[in-house]
Structure formats: structure tokens, C-alpha cells
Amino acid sequence: MRRIADIKYASAVLQWDQETYLPPMGAAFRGRQIATLSEIGHELFVKPSFGQLLRTLAEGNDLTGAELRNVQLTLEDYSKLEKYPSSFVRKMSEATSAAYHAWIEARRENSFKVFENKLEALVSLKKEEAQLLGFENHPYDALLNEFEKGATVAWLDGLFNDLKQPLGSLLSQILDRPAPEDGFLKQYFDKDAQWQLGLELLKIIGFNFKAGRQDISEHPFTTNFSAQDVRVTTRIDEHDFASMVWSCLHEGGHGLYEQGLPVDQYGLPRGEFCSLGIHESQSRLWENCVGRSESFIKYIMPLVKQYFPQLENINSHGLFAAVNKVQPSLIRTESDELTYHFHVMIRYEIEKKLIGGSLPVREIPEYWNSLYQELLGVAVPDDKSGCLQDIHWSHGSFGYFPTYTLGSLYAAQFYDSIGKSYPDLDQKIGAGNFGSIHQWLQSNVYQYGRNFTSGELCNKVTGSPLQLEYFQRYITEKYSHVYQMPI
Amino acid sequence: MRRIADIKYASAVLQWDQETYLPPMGAAFRGRQIATLSEIGHELFVKPSFGQLLRTLAEGNDLTGAELRNVQLTLEDYSKLEKYPSSFVRKMSEATSAAYHAWIEARRENSFKVFENKLEALVSLKKEEAQLLGFENHPYDALLNEFEKGATVAWLDGLFNDLKQPLGSLLSQILDRPAPEDGFLKQYFDKDAQWQLGLELLKIIGFNFKAGRQDISEHPFTTNFSAQDVRVTTRIDEHDFASMVWSCLHEGGHGLYEQGLPVDQYGLPRGEFCSLGIHESQSRLWENCVGRSESFIKYIMPLVKQYFPQLENINSHGLFAAVNKVQPSLIRTESDELTYHFHVMIRYEIEKKLIGGSLPVREIPEYWNSLYQELLGVAVPDDKSGCLQDIHWSHGSFGYFPTYTLGSLYAAQFYDSIGKSYPDLDQKIGAGNFGSIHQWLQSNVYQYGRNFTSGELCNKVTGSPLQLEYFQRYITEKYSHVYQMPI
Numbered sequence: 001m002r003r004i005a006d007i008k009y010a011s012a013v014l015q016w017d018q019e020t021y022l023p024p025m026g027a028a029f030r031g032r033q034i035a036t037l038s039e040i041g042h043e044l045f046v047k048p049s050f051g052q053l054l055r056t057l058a059e060g061n062d063l064t065g066a067e068l069r070n071v072q073l074t075l076e077d078y079s080k081l082e083k084y085p086s087s088f089v090r091k092m093s094e095a096t097s098a099a100y101h102a103w104i105e106a107r108r109e110n111s112f113k114v115f116e117n118k119l120e121a122l123v124s125l126k127k128e129e130a131q132l133l134g135f136e137n138h139p140y141d142a143l144l145n146e147f148e149k150g151a152t153v154a155w156l157d158g159l160f161n162d163l164k165q166p167l168g169s170l171l172s173q174i175l176d177r178p179a180p181e182d183g184f185l186k187q188y189f190d191k192d193a194q195w196q197l198g199l200e201l202l203k204i205i206g207f208n209f210k211a212g213r214q215d216i217s218e219h220p221f222t223t224n225f226s227a228q229d230v231r232v233t234t235r236i237d238e239h240d241f242a243s244m245v246w247s248c249l250h251e252g253g254h255g256l257y258e259q260g261l262p263v264d265q266y267g268l269p270r271g272e273f274c275s276l277g278i279h280e281s282q283s284r285l286w287e288n289c290v291g292r293s294e295s296f297i298k299y300i301m302p303l304v305k306q307y308f309p310q311l312e313n314i315n316s317h318g319l320f321a322a323v324n325k326v327q328p329s330l331i332r333t334e335s336d337e338l339t340y341h342f343h344v345m346i347r348y349e350i351e352k353k354l355i356g357g358s359l360p361v362r363e364i365p366e367y368w369n370s371l372y373q374e375l376l377g378v379a380v381p382d383d384k385s386g387c388l389q390d391i392h393w394s395h396g397s398f399g400y401f402p403t404y405t406l407g408s409l410y411a412a413q414f415y416d417s418i419g420k421s422y423p424d425l426d427q428k429i430g431a432g433n434f435g436s437i438h439q440w441l442q443s444n445v446y447q448y449g450r451n452f453t454s455g456e457l458c459n460k461v462t463g464s465p466l467q468l469e470y471f472q473r474y475i476t477e478k479y480s481h482v483y484q485m486p487i
Numbered sequence: 488m489r490r491i492a493d494i495k496y497a498s499a500v501l502q503w504d505q506e507t508y509l510p511p512m513g514a515a516f517r518g519r520q521i522a523t524l525s526e527i528g529h530e531l532f533v534k535p536s537f538g539q540l541l542r543t544l545a546e547g548n549d550l551t552g553a554e555l556r557n558v559q560l561t562l563e564d565y566s567k568l569e570k571y572p573s574s575f576v577r578k579m580s581e582a583t584s585a586a587y588h589a590w591i592e593a594r595r596e597n598s599f600k601v602f603e604n605k606l607e608a609l610v611s612l613k614k615e616e617a618q619l620l621g622f623e624n625h626p627y628d629a630l631l632n633e634f635e636k637g638a639t640v641a642w643l644d645g646l647f648n649d650l651k652q653p654l655g656s657l658l659s660q661i662l663d664r665p666a667p668e669d670g671f672l673k674q675y676f677d678k679d680a681q682w683q684l685g686l687e688l689l690k691i692i693g694f695n696f697k698a699g700r701q702d703i704s705e706h707p708f709t710t711n712f713s714a715q716d717v718r719v720t721t722r723i724d725e726h727d728f729a730s731m732v733w734s735c736l737h738e739g740g741h742g743l744y745e746q747g748l749p750v751d752q753y754g755l756p757r758g759e760f761c762s763l764g765i766h767e768s769q770s771r772l773w774e775n776c777v778g779r780s781e782s783f784i785k786y787i788m789p790l791v792k793q794y795f796p797q798l799e800n801i802n803s804h805g806l807f808a809a810v811n812k813v814q815p816s817l818i819r820t821e822s823d824e825l826t827y828h829f830h831v832m833i834r835y836e837i838e839k840k841l842i843g844g845s846l847p848v849r850e851i852p853e854y855w856n857s858l859y860q861e862l863l864g865v866a867v868p869d870d871k872s873g874c875l876q877d878i879h880w881s882h883g884s885f886g887y888f889p890t891y892t893l894g895s896l897y898a899a900q901f902y903d904s905i906g907k908s909y910p911d912l913d914q915k916i917g918a919g920n921f922g923s924i925h926q927w928l929q930s931n932v933y934q935y936g937r938n939f940t941s942g943e944l945c946n947k948v949t950g951s952p953l954q955l956e957y958f959q960r961y962i963t964e965k966y967s968h969v970y971q972m973p974i
Contacts, residue, residue: 007524009516009520013504017500021700023696026715026716028715029753030712030716033493033500033712036494037497089770209511211511225513225517225520228512228515229510229516307891344907
């Protein structure tokens, strides 16, 4: 397992370099180097002798509980991979490569039509994949399960349904109130000063620079090559202050999780993250629950003004309100904590119908645009700012989007538990003291790695399964404060 | 072969990252990741089925000349690796790892004694390796051949012997003359300005930043992950102007070679560099023949003064003389173009006697110190600035050092041929026009990759085998000019 991990992490180094430092002409050979490592890692994993070994170990009595769990989880992965005929793997790899290039081209031409055929082929393969993997009720369940073990259409339908109404009504209330002033966020902010501030913020929240680093990339991301080498990236827009700051905190949250995973479980499931939803809960907890709180902003305000004297006349409540402004918009990645989830619901609805067979690929733009009108009240002017905006489908990632919303929900529920453990949490944050949060996350989330599913973990550490009320309460309290509305 | 190359280059990316960006705690897992990639690359290469394929191809009639050459060279590597029993490979890997750590420790304690036992074990394994590889006359020949195909004790003894007398007499002449003023090189030179100047110089000599980049590392080096992704590194000493500038030109010369190797031969011998000696000839040609010439310095002088107004009162002859100052010293890597070769000869003598069995490891310090006294007239005060200064032995690299001198000799001989092809070479350089040099190197060195041995290449493109007279003439002319002596 550790040998396979070495290869997987080597491939991650090559991908990190590709996003940060690769000279342009290096791209072609880099592509084949990464592909070769993936193949070799895959070949080592799917060896029948390895499967036999796993089954022998799983059935024996020689292992400790922790060892057995590692074997069981590995066997789970192994059994899943066994279901893919190699001809299918090849077809899928070709189809995603074609779809990705078609998507790039379609964006350039601002036309979904250019993407349509390749996406159609990919969707049909994803349906085939659902059949290969197997499911009980809905074929989309099989794909959801790949990104968030145990997630199903039945569960998510209920969750999104219960979320839609309260979020919608909160949104209308908000839109009736005067919007906070946020024009000052769009002044000129020097690149180097932003970079330095970003590093300071990562240090403040506890990111360990002896076991990680930050670099610049076009799209911010976090990756790791062991729990002792975690790389976060950021991008800097000199005319947008908030973008870099809260993106740093977001990636920093992912990074803290990866630095907290058990080092001695390198290469083993218990050394891996729990699920995408839980990973996202960690980024959102630091970006939003902590980072967009008034106490946190009060704490960092002197530092912010030291780097940016142009914000001298802004007080911390003003910055707090500005970075929590709600504004229905076209683009998911630029949206606020509230409307974000409508973007996710729209993609979920579309994916579910695509995989279920009730929505033909050619009708995506029309359906997409009607949902944006219905849920967010915005008119989509073209495909590029509509259904071509996300890279996910071109990668064949159907079932990924819901994990973003799950991340916010888990974050709110975890954060509620942290607040119960430390009633003076707000004062602690205001004083820049994050030790208690680290301690809670370390002993309740990080240390378990992939030992539990996200559902099991949530139940174990918060005392109940995932429930909407925590997020609802969190978001209602926040926006009542920002928009000065009665709760 | 390309699959193996992918793994080899992936490992090179991990090593490059290790020297440039790796956070300190990442070192342990990075070590095992690199080790795993090496193992996998090795396993793929030594498969008996691969050897069988190579032999079938080599004996058949189906290949073009170029294809056949690739097969023959690969078979040569394969047959060599076949000679190593896996038990020997493991012993060697353990011994070098132990020796490396002992060397680090010995340097810290400034005591060769701490290194002695591990080095002894390593030398005894290197003797065993020489027997495994086989040789005609001297066991050291087998090791020399690993770094420079065809190099032998008989040949190098003659070469060094013929070099020692004229270099020694030139050195005494020089030491009788007043030394050029070079104190101004040791002022304060801002780091960022040095970095920018380094990038400009790389651009000036033609390094392609679309197919490569420069970064900072503790020890400057060049590596590549294809001919289209070549990474050079530099280090910056804020109290030494010359160190960064000529190190950039040196690594830039290595980098130009790697960028010039045939892209379509990726992973094949014809896509690899010829030999270490030829690689070093490329760095020295740009660093010394071009870079330390008065024409080149005249050309870059305005740029230098633009970055460093503190050099306003220095003229180009003054800078030329300063960076060509000859000074016998203790440390090889800091020495000038003349005394450098005495450092190499000393290491060569010691290695030859160690592998030949006439020098016990424990006597290295005494012998080292006596040779420094004899050849350079300097007294070695301690082991750290003496026989512990180089990393090579701790890596098991016996036979490497001579390639440094060979590099200078090949550079001078190539440069002589370039000068014959372009009689106005000096004017071209003075005008910043390096196209002719590139063209000559591309068609006489780069394009052949590893197709010829260094000896064959030299003969083919300069019309004669390696001869001392070119270097002697080059160095005599340079220093007569610097020291205003009659030739």
C-alpha cells in the first residue's frame, strides 16, 4: 500500500508542479509522465495476488482492529475496481479526454453545441458505470457513492428540498434590505502585500509551514504528498481584496485537515481523508464559520490595515458586512454562502435527470437557464456564464457537486459542537486563539482519517446524523446580523 | 523505454522539488517516494523479456541505422546492469546511505575519522563493483567508464601528466605578477537585482524560458524532465557578485545542451546527453570561454551597471581581470580556471590508489594534505576544508571528478573549432550575437545525443581526438592578457 502511495503522491507532485511552475512547452511530456504513473499505480493495486492477500487478511484473526479496518477499506476499493473491465477503463479515459478538449473549445466559442456530442458520449458511459457499480434505487446513487460514500438520491432529494424553502425565504428577506457597502473591496491592492498577508493568515490559523507551503496557481487548490508535505495555492487579483483572503482561509482549512491526518498511517485508508464532503467541511469551517465571523475579522483588522492603509477608514463591522454580502449571480465560484447552494441544487437536478435518463444532453442549456431564473432570478446571457462554467462534467465527475453543500452542512454542525465545547469560542477567536478549534478538529475529525463514513463520523462526534437545522441557524444568525433583521 | 523515461523524469521532478521547494518535514516521505520510483524504473528495465527483445532487435535487420543505434546503446546499458546481483545492489545502496550520513556527521564534527569506516566499506564495495563490471588493465578503469565511456587510467595518467607541468609553470609566472583588483566584487549586491540579472543573462545566451525555468537552491544544478522542460537553479550571495553571474552562465550552458537534445528521441539513448565530460564542456564553454571573455563582459557591462550602479566606476577590462584572477585555494568549487585542475588531479590520484589498493582509506587526509601542499602550495587546516569538502565519495561516485577537467578540455577544443568556423566570433560576442555558437553546438553536439562516445564526437566535429594544446593555448592567451605577460 505504501509503495502504491509513493506512486500516487509522486503523481501529485507532478500535477502540483504542472499547476504552479511548469514551463508551457513542458506540458505534453508531463501529461504522459502523469499518465504512466497512474497506470503503474493502478496495475500494482489491481493485481489478483493483492486481492487474494486482502481477502485472506480480512477473513483471518491475526489483525488488530485498526489493521483490520485498513484491510476492509482497501478491500472495498479493490472490489470496486474489480468491477471495471479494462476495455471500459480505456473507453472512459478516451471519452473524458475528448470531452475535456471539447469543453475547452466550447468555452472558447461560447457554445454548448460544441461540447454536446462528447458530453453525450460521456453521460452514456457514466450510465454504464452506474450499472457496473450497481445500485439499489437510482443509477445516480452509484455515482454519488463514489464521492460521498452512502449518499443517495433519496437522501439528497430530501435534504435539498428541505433546504430550498428556508434559503429562498431568507434570500427574499435579504434582498428587501439595503445591501452592505462593498465597493472598497475593489480598490487596487498590491500583489506582494496580498501575498504576504495571505501567508500571515495561514500562520494565524495554524498552518504549519515546516510541513507545507503556499504557491501561486491559476485556480487555488490543496494537495499533499504526505501529512508532512501539504501544498496550498492561491491566486491574487489586484482589484479584489476578498478573493485572496478568503480563498487562503479556505485552502488553509483543507491544508490543516491534511496536516492533521495520522502520519503513521501513510498510504493506508486510515491515513486518508474521510470523504469529499468532510474535506469541504474543513475548508468551509475556516473560510466561513471562523473566517467570515465578526470576531475573526476584528482580530485580523489591524494586520489588514498594516498591509493596506487604503482600508484605514473601514471598521471591522464594515468589512464583516462587505464580505458577507448576498447577491444572486451567475457564477457558482463567486457566490456567497447562501446563494451558493442554489448553484449546487441546479447541478444536482441536472445530473440526476441526465443519469436517470429523463433529460437529454441537448436540453441542458435550456433547463439550466430556466432553473437559474426560477431559483436565483437571474437570466443567463450565454453558455459560458451558464452551463459551460464548471470543469467537472468534462472530467466525468458526476456526483461531485453535492459534496460542496454537504461540506457547508457538516461545517455548521461541527462548528455548533465546537461552540458547545467552548462557550467562549467567540472571545477566543477575537483574541486570535485557535487552539481549542484545532484540538476539537484533531480529536474529532483529523485523527480518524477514513475510518468512518462521513455519516458515521458526524453521528459519533456531534451526537446526531447530519441535520439541516445547524446550517440554517448558523446562516440565519449571520445574515440577521449583517442585514440587521430580526431572527 | 518511454515508460521507463517517464518514471526516471518523475523521480527527477521529485528531486528538483526536494532541492527547491520541499518543506523540511517533507523530507522523510520524499526519500521513500524517490526510492520507490527508482526501484520501479529499475524493475522495468531489467526484465529478462526486455533483454530478450533488445537482443532480437539488435540481431535482426528490421531497423534503420538510428533505431539500431538506440537498441545497441540500450543493450549496452542492459548488459551492464545484468552484471549486478540484486544482493550487491542492496549492499551498495545501504553502504552509500550509511556513508552519506557519516559524511554529514563528519563535516559537522570536522573529523575524517567519523567518515572513515563507512567510506572504507564503500571503497571495498566499489572494488567489488570494478570486478563485476570487468576491466583490462586497472580496476579504476571500470569505474571511470561509468562516467565517461572509454576513459582509462592509462589515458588520464598521460593527460594529467602532460597538463601538470605547463599549468604549474603558468601558475608560477602568474603568482609573480601583481594580482588584479577584485575587492569590488565583494560589495553588497541586492538579492532581487541579482536574481533579475541572472534571468537576463540566461535570456541573453539563449536559454528558452518557454521550455525551462530558473529557481533557487542551495547548490546550483541543472535537471530536465524532457528537452522541453529544463530546470536550472542558482544561489545568491549578497556579498559576492561573481558567484551568481558565472554560476548562471555555467548552469545555462548545461541547460542549453538539454534544451537542444532531440525532442523526438525522448526516453531513447539518442535523446540523452553524450557523457558527463561533454555535458561539462557545455557549461564551461558558456561560463568560461564565452562568459569570462573580455568581449562578453564588454557586452553585458551596461546591463550590469544598470542593475548595480555601485560598479559605475569599474570598466569592462577591470571586471574581466577581476573574474579571471588566479588564486591557489583550498576549495575546488571556488577555484579559478587554472588551479581548478589541480584540485581534480588530487582527487584522481587518491581515487586511483584507493581502488587500486595502494592507499588505505585511513591515510586519505595525510595524502590529501601533502598533495595540496605539493601542487597548490596551500596548507590544509582541517578535514572540512580538506578531504571532506566534496559530496562525491559519500555517494559512491568514484571516477566522476576527471570529467570536470575533461569538460574544460573539450570546451576549449570545441571553442577553437567554433572560432575557426566564425573568424569574427569575438565581434559577434561583443555584439551579443550568439546565433553562430548555438548553430555550431546544435549541429555538432546537441543533435547527436548519446549517439557517439565523447571521444568519437570530438574527433568527428573538431577533426582530432581530445588534445591538450587547445586548452593550453586558450588558458595561456587568457592569462597573458589578464596578467599582461608575453605568451
